[in-house]
Every structure is written in structure tokens, then in C-alpha cells.
Amino acid sequence: MTLNPNSVYGRIISELHGGEKLRSCLQCGMCGGSCPSGPDMDHTPRKLFAMIAAGQDDEVLRSNTFWYCVSCYLCTVRCPQEIPITDIMYHLKHQAIQAGLYTTDAVDFSETFIGHVENYGRAFEFGLATQFYLAHHPLGGLKMGPMALAMLSRGRLNLRPTRIKAVRQLRNILNKAKEIGARG
Amino acid sequence: MKYAYYPGCSAESSASAYDATSQMVAAALGLELEEIKDWNCCGATEYFSIDSLPAYALVARNLALAGRQGTSEVIAPCSACYVNLKKVDERMGDYPQLNSDVNEALAAGNLSYTPGSVRARHLLDVICNEVGCDAVSEKVVRPLAGLTLVPYYGCYIGRPEGGFDDVENPQTLDRLLKGLGATVPDYSLKSSCCGGHMTQIGTEVALGILRGLIDLAAKLGADAMVVACPMCQLNLDVYQNQLNSHFGTTYRMPIVYFTQMMALALGMEAAELKFEEGLVPAGPMLEKWQAAEASPQPRKKKSKKALPMPEPLDGGDSG
Amino acid sequence: MPEDSYEPKIIGFLCNWCSYAGADGAGMARRKQPPNVKIIRVPCSGRVSPELVLRTFMQGADGVMVLGCHIGDCHYGNGNHRTAKRFPVYHRLMDYMGIEKERLWVQWVSASEGQLFAEAVTQFTERLRQMPPMRGKLTTVPSPD
């Protein structure tokens, strides 16, 4: 079967290393049965793959499945067809962001995180917590309050980020990578 | 043997206890760790979701730096860092196009990396398989007798492409803890996921997962859960209070690093092992240990009618 | 003639029991492959003398494949052991004649490895496409009769 290269399916197959293995999905449900986030996903990974094959691209990209994926790789190590499911989840997040079709704020979490990495070269847990929670879960953030305090008091949260020396070098590398990624 | 050491971002903040005890234990076992100079964050699980090539390049920079320091193996105590390092190295080897793209990006920072030249190792792997559990237990001066410790590996050991232990039923930490003198029950959720970043974006989902993990450990009579990953520690420890108020439970399960427990058994002072960093206090567990005297385990009697039990595969000693 | 339109001419000597059956298997499974390899059936890879290989190059072949059973699976017990032992001889002779050793492809392909066969054909053809044609490099030998 030739696939529309711009469909969700087509892009997984052409852009993702090992993505072509998705063609051999047996619909066995091993992934869906194994996933720790499965009960809270609106579609199990297996179901999502059936929807991808059926061309229901919009519904696929609006699904919370891949946002609830915690990258535990359990599905990947158990899939009887060796389909790189976790990587497909990453790729679907990527596609959903590009299509502007995401429904959760997990994206912002990831983007805040990445922003720190790009600025400092290191992750910055305290900054992440404040920036992310204050922007998205003012209430959740409050609940987090005592927890953050407890961690602070035990020296487990740094109030200032650590910065690596060669931030410029790192940024050059990342910018170059983005450029290469964009040229496809 | 000399290893490059990749502490990971959490070493500087939330998991400084792990970092400190890892270095103490390594020194006691004669492992020479040389921190990668000016290493950067591995991107955790977040970077791959947004853009994959920069994510690969980010990790590859660390591998390149390790290579430049002249080491062929890098130790990561954090499982997520370990998986990222390993995955990037292996994928670059498997996919030539990816390899050349990543190297093109690295070149913008005057770096290069040859796949396969720096092997990522988890600290647990090096301790159990290079030093050896037997060698460790020979060094034990204060056995952990009297303590029931549940080994919790988390999901990243052996994933995604298979690592140093069985993916589903790993044994290394079990063997290590038994070698330290602890009682180690067969904890069937040992390689289940701790919820990862779910605690932050879908708290309810995560709390459910965490509850299952702690619940089974409690049922097995655990005095503590022993982990090998800062993310596992953070989720199980820091969210335990919230979980209790959410479900109306009363768990007080200390979540400790295996390096802390090793350090104890190797004779280091508890006060120096940063147990106080845990939100759930480890005090009761430590007191119990100090009070305990090694007492033999009661053996369950089998009925005459019982059918034979199959032997585990490679003579492992689970169950 | 521009480089990219050059199609290498390849002769494959395949043992009857394993590799020839493997090539048949590739056919039965419809494993697509470039058409460049022309197969000649021999009883055993051990039958393929260095002379035969050299004559094939002299005839203008751009590449020669010698495929036989896996070591230990030889229909004749261990005929292919001799084939394995003969590699250095092949290579020395080719070297002597000024033929790059990349032009000889020796592999074990069993009767059930149709896919492996198709892959070998594809890879070898691809490799030779990157090399200049052979014709004219060597003079032909007199005909056998």
C-alpha cells in the first residue's frame, strides 16, 4: 500500500527510525495491556495505531495517549513485532505540536524544561516547578507548595540554576541540529 | 578501571544523596570515576517529544566529551540518563543517516562522536557485574540483617533494547541486597514504571501507580524500598504524603538509594549518608537495623501433596 | 557513458543444495532484487575453482558471487570447508591480476534464506555500481573448445 506521505501514518514511516515496523502491528493489545498509563488514556496505544491505519488523523493528534505516555518503554520491549512504540509516542507529540492539535499542557512542561536546558545546559527543577505550575496549575501549584518547601528545607531544590561553561557551544550544536532536522 | 562519570542534573539538587553515596561506594570498591567536564543535561524524557535531532545531539555531546577524556565507558547512576546515553549511542550505530546528522550538529561545536566508542553503564551494572556481588559481600562489615528490603529497579534498567539484566524480572539488585545481608522478598512490581513525569502533568494517574508500588512493598513487610534512580526516589518519596491524603492511606515507606544501603553495610556512618534528605524519614528503619540481631528465617513447611515447582531459568534464586 | 547508467554484470555460482534453493526461495517469496546477477548452478561451492572465477572476470564480469551452504550444513559434509580455505587463494590471484577483492562476494546462504539471498544481491550490485566497469581491464582467454 502506498501511503499519503503527509498523513500521520506516512510521516511515522518516513521520518522515524524503525517507524516502518508499524505496518506489521498485529493489533494484539500487548502494548495497551502493559501501559502503566493505559487506564487514563482516551485510546490505548493499540487502538491509536488502528486509528492511524484508518486515517483518523485529527482524532489521533487530539488524543491524550502520547501525552500520558511516561516513556517507560514497557510496550516497546514487549511488542511481539518489535515496533518502537515509545519512539512513535514521541513522534506523535511532535506531530501534534506541529499541527497545533494538542489538548494538554504537557507540551508547556516539556518546553519549559527544554528552555532551561538550552539556556543553562542543565535542568532546573525549581524553575520548572515555579514557571510551570504558576502558569498552568495555580491551585496544583499551591498543593505543591508544602512539598517544595520540604524539599528546599532538605537542600533538595536549588534556587538558582547551574550553568555549564560552554553554553554557547551547546547552543551552536542544538541550533545546527534543528536546522538539519528542519531540512528533513 | 577508570570510568567517565555522568552525575545527571538531579545530582546537584534533588538527588544529591545519591550522588554523594555513589561516589563514596565507588571509592570503597576501587572504581575510579572521572566526572565528564562541563557535561550537559541529557534531556530526560522531555526533549525527544519536542524535537528528536537536537535531543540526540544533546546526549551525543556528553558522549563526545567522555570520549575526549579518553574513557571508553561512562557510568550513570540515574536510570533515565543511562537509557538516554545508551539509546543515542546504539541508534547512531544502527542508523548511518542519524549518525552523520548528529555528527554534523556536533561539528558546529567542534566535537565528534563515533558510535560504539563510549559504552554507557548503569552504576548498578558495574557494581554487580564488574566488581561482582560476591566481592561486595566480602567487604560487608555490618550486614543489613534484620531488615526486609524491597528492590525496586524502575522501568529503565534493561529498556528499551535490553541491558544488563532481565527486562521483566531483574535479579542484580536482589543479589546485591541479599549479599549485604538483608531479607529480600520477590517483589513482582520491581521493574514497573514509577510514573515518570506523570507526577507533574497528570498527578492522579501517577498517584495511582505509586500507590500500587508502595502497597505491595508494605504487604511484603518492607522496612524500606531500595531504588537505583533519582526519578523513582523522587516520585515515591516526595509524593507519598500527597498520596496518603488522596487515598486516605498511611504509608511511611522510606525510599532509599542502593548506594546508601551499601555504604551502611560497608561500615560508613549513617549520619554521613544523607538519609535525612528523604521526606519520609528513614530513622525507624535505621533504628530497627541497629536493634536487630540476625535471626534465622522460619521455613514454610510444604504439604506432602504439593506438586513440584519448576526450576527458574538460569538457576536464579527468585521466589 | 555516464557513471550512473552503468549496470554491473555479475555471475553467481550457487551450490545446488543450499544457495540455489535459497535463490528459488527468494523467487517463491517474490523478494525483489536487481537483475544483475546471473546464476550458474554448481553441485557444491567446493566445485568453484579459482580458475573459474578468474575466467569469469576475464570475460568481462564486474563481479562474481560464490554462495554455498553454511559451514556444517554442507550437503557433502564439508565441501564448503575447502571453499572457505580457498578464499585467500582467490584473493591472492585476484590481487595478482589487478582485480579489486571487493568484486568477489562469498557468502553462506541456506535453502531457507531467500531473503538473505535477495539482500546479498542488492548489496553486491550496489557496491559494484560504485566501482568502474571491468571490461577491457583484462584480456579474454581462448574459448573452451
Next chain:
Amino acid sequence: MKIGVYTCHCGGNIAGTVDCEAVTEWAGRLDGVEVSREYKFMCSSLGQELIEEDIKEYGLDRVVVASCSPHMHEPTFRNACQRAGLNPYFLEMANIREHASWVHKDRSEATEKAMALTAASVARVRYNEPLFARLSPVNQNTLVVGGGVAGIQAALEIANAGYHVYLVEREPSIGGHMAQLDKTFPTLDCSACILTPRMFEVGNHENITMLTYSEVEEVSGYIGNFEARIRVRARCINQELCTGCGVCEEKCPAKVVDTIFEAGLGRRKAVYRPFPQAVPKFPVIDQDNCIWFQKGKCRACEKFCPTDAIDFEQDDRILEIEVGNIIVATGYDAFDARRISQYGYARYPNVFTALEFERMTNAAGPTEGNVVLRDGETQPDSIAIIHCVGSRDVRYREHCSRVCCMYSLKFAHMVHEKLPNATVYNFYIDIRTPGKDYEEFYHRLLEEGTVFIRGRAASITDATLTPEEEGKLIVTAEDTLVGRQRRIPVDMAILSTGLEPRHDSHEVARIFSISCSREGFFKERHPKLDPIATMTDGVFIAGCAQGPRDIPDTVVQGAAAAARVLSIIGKGEVEIEAAKAEVNDLTCVGCQMCIESCPYSAIEHLEERQKARVIEALCKGCGTCVAACLSKSITLYHFTDQQLVAQMRGAMDALFELVPA
């Protein structure tokens, strides 16, 4: 020289991709070609007659058929030539189907390749020489290896036709896996009841020499004339004296878990018969577990044996036999469930394998047919049966094991029958019931109330979440028909393990000069038209050794293999391939390089003349010696240098003409 070339369309198989008309036309212009024709189906009787008529009418002296693989139809066209009075070795085939039309898409590429292959065969056939296949008498004895139901069936068919059979079985008794089973699907007849009479018949047949506790170590020779060396392991029982009373077994103090016949669920003694109906009836002493052999104490069996039949001194015996044909029916191994650790076999006591469950439901088994948990007492209220364990999984076995859906249904039925109040869940991907009355059996289970959950079980754990789950095994799976995860608490789980090749199938294949397919099952000559024969003439395969199958199909294959052997015996003689090597006395310098190279030691050195000589009866025509002889003194008929070089040049010349560089 008058060559006839026949290009076959094979319906659309060839003509669909190859321009047969162009090939025919091109071939017609080749040197020496007298007639060139195309035809829809060359192997049809009309196609063959076409060749025969042309040979007579045009006086053709060489024939080239451009069609399918010679493995498929070389005998067909050789026979056609022979019928028309032409030596069959004047035939060449160009394989333009498997090697051209089927592997290329582009019509012109495929056509050019077909032309080159045809030209190569035309060039070669000029140098073909008349050869005469040697006729060799057939030894009427047959060796059957493996005493499962396949081997039993084959042995009985041949023995009943009046010919002698040596049946070699590795275990102490024949019967194979079928002897372990309780009931057999879909009719649910008792396995022992239908198998025991056959086993008994084998044991008492005047034409069968049964060699149990034995293995074939080496085979040499060729069709009609094989020699086999068999190791008969020491039973430590004098079979002349033993009456099979079983007293020794009763008195023996050494008890071990029986991992073969009881599949690990039961125990046996060091001196034992695997099961009461064992054939032969004699026990064996398992030296690895016997206290006398290990520690030098005991000898209880000897003391109590009423006939003094115990013989600790017995040694292995080596038996050399001569046979004309061989049937290899060594069966399968059950997949080792411990390899999939998330199912917890060997970790949780109440996870069982399929074979364990067969033994459990068997009234003669360790639990006397009671379905109980590992404690040996408690009856389960709920049971999960997990399909496809080790099968349909590229990390373990890619194939479908074909029988496990059916036996899983059978298990569900057995539970309903024995524990009417128990709930049975079958976790499946697809229910595969391709057999007579098999789908009907599935319907019956639906009616009996088995719960079917479509989804490969993800894991089995003892980690419980709710009070209802407490103390149970939890099977997790996605119910794919609902699209949601489910957790099913059960008391017992049964793993429907797949069928895989015997762990030693590669070594066994080597002994018999046959090969294994990708999975490791023995490879047949042709998957559809010759599933019984192998590439080695005179060696046949039957039963699960060739691939997973149920008992009816196994029996059919056993009988079919016997029929093939009987037809060879019936003919009395076999044609031996005429491709033989010969040394040219004039040029041989006696260097003996060839002698060293021959895998069959078929070349002798004539001391007095300092020459090599090929012993015709031993030479198998591999041609290794040809390549070894530096003075080019050896000719391998039908694969001469001249012929191969001509074929190569034919191809090259055609290529330079078709695709000039």
C-alpha cells in the same frame, strides 16, 4: 548441433513479467538453435509432447527449457527427452521464473535477464555429454528415527507391507508427546486409548526392531544403500530376564522430578518406566540419579528383583545397520515458558504450562486427573488460559504453532467438565480452528460459557490492588474489543506454549544430511508438492519435525512418508546421479591434493602407478576435487570446466549484446 529451445509462460507467472515472445525470438537466433517455441504450460502433457515431437521431427540433439527451477521440473523434462530417444543429460533448464519473472518488476529488465539465462543454457548444452544413470539395488530395510505418533505410523505401514523397520527412539519408551496427552481435540477421545494399541503393535511386530533409549550417531551412503551407526544406551536391565513386574521401581528409594514425561509436574524413581503402558515394558536405570551409580550404595532394585534382571555392568552397545531409506520423525519441543518472564512461570506456583496441565487432567497423571493448584489440594475457582505463549512473536517464534488454540479450547472444556463452577478465561489474539469439526468445537465452548478476551495477555503478577484481588494471580490485558485495560484475578493460569524445533534439530539435520528451515524445523523438498521428501534422496521427514501440526496431520505424514519409502522399495532399484568425477591418468601427477579434499574419501592413491583414482561407488559428485587439482586432471561429469565456462560465457556474451557497457 540441433538445439530446441522452449520458453514457458507458466500462465501469467512468467509471461506476466517476461516478454516470452521476445525471448523465443531471440533464442531462435542463437548459434545452433534449430527450433525455438513458446508455450503456455511446458510441463503439461501437451507441452512435453511438443518437445518429444520436435526431437523426432527435427532430429534435435539438445533441448533447453526456459521455465521454472530445475528443482521443480528437471525430472519431468528429462523423462520427456528420454521418451523421445534422447539422452536425458542433453537437457538444460534456464530458470526464468524463480530467478527472473518472480523477482523483478520491470518487464524489460526481467526479459533481458531471461534472455541471458537462456543464452547461457544454450551455450552450455552444446557441451553436454550423454550420461547414464547408474542403477543401484535398494536395501529393503528402513530406518525410522523418532517413536512419536509420526514414527509409529510410518513404521507400522512399512512393516505391515512386509518390510523390515528399525525404529530408533531416544527415550526409554516410544509414544512421544501423544502419550503424555489426556484427551485429544476435537473428538476428545482418550489419547492413551487410541495410541496404546499402536504402540503395542509396534513392540510386537515381527518386522520391527525397536531400539529405544538409543540414538543414531552417524549415517553414510546414499539412497538405497545407507549405513547407520546406532548407540543403544545401557538400560542396566537384562531384557531377557525382566518381566516388567515393576518391583524394582517400587523399591527404589531415589525419587526425582520427571521433567520429560510428567513435564515437571510429577516425580519418578531412578529406575523407572515413564508410564505404565510404556513400550517396551522394561524399565531403565537413570544413572545420573541412581544412588548406586552416584554414591556406591543401595542396590535395592537388585535385591528385590525376582528374576535377577538388574545388571549394573551393562555398557552402551553400538549397532551398525544397513538400510535403504530413512524417515526422520523426531517431533518438537514445547516452548520454554520461563523465557517470557512477565508470565511468571517458575516464579508464581500457580502458573502452569500446557503440558503440565495435560498431565494434571490425565487420570494416570500425578494428580490423578484432579485440577488443583500447586499445593496439590485446592481446587481453583477461576482459570486463565493464555494463548500464543512463545508463538507469533518475532522475539521468540514468529510462527503460529497451529495446535495451541485448539488445545486451549480443549483445556477450557476439561475445566468445565471437572469443575463446573469454575470460570475460565481464554486470552487470545485470533482463534485459529482450521480443521474438520474444529470450528464446531469452538462453538461448543462458547456455549459452555468460556469467557473469551481478545488481547494478548500482557502480564501475570501477584501485585494486587483491591481486596477482591487479594491472594490471586492478576492477568492484565487490553480487552481489544472494548479498547480498555482489564485486570482479571484468577487462581490458576495456564500458558499455552508453542511448538518449537527440537533443541538439537541442527545436529540431527547434519547427521542425516538434511537442512533446517529458518525456524529450525526440517526443510522439505518443496513446501507444497513434496513436503515429505528432503533434498537428500532416500531421507524423508514426517510429523512435527517438519513443522507444528496436530495428530491427524502427523499421522497423514507418517503414512505418506511410508508410502514414499514403499514405492522405492517396490521399484527395487534406484537411479544414482550420473555426475561423477574421473581422473585423467595421462595428466595426473600423483600429488594427492584431491585425496585430501574429498569429503567422502572417494579417491584412492594407486601406489604402484603414483596416480589417483576415483572410487565410483563412493563418489557423490560434489566436485571439490576438481577445484583442488592443480594439473586439471579431474573431470566432474555434467559439471565440466567446459560446460560451466560455456554457460558463463553464454551469459556474458548475451549481456554485452543486450546491455552494452
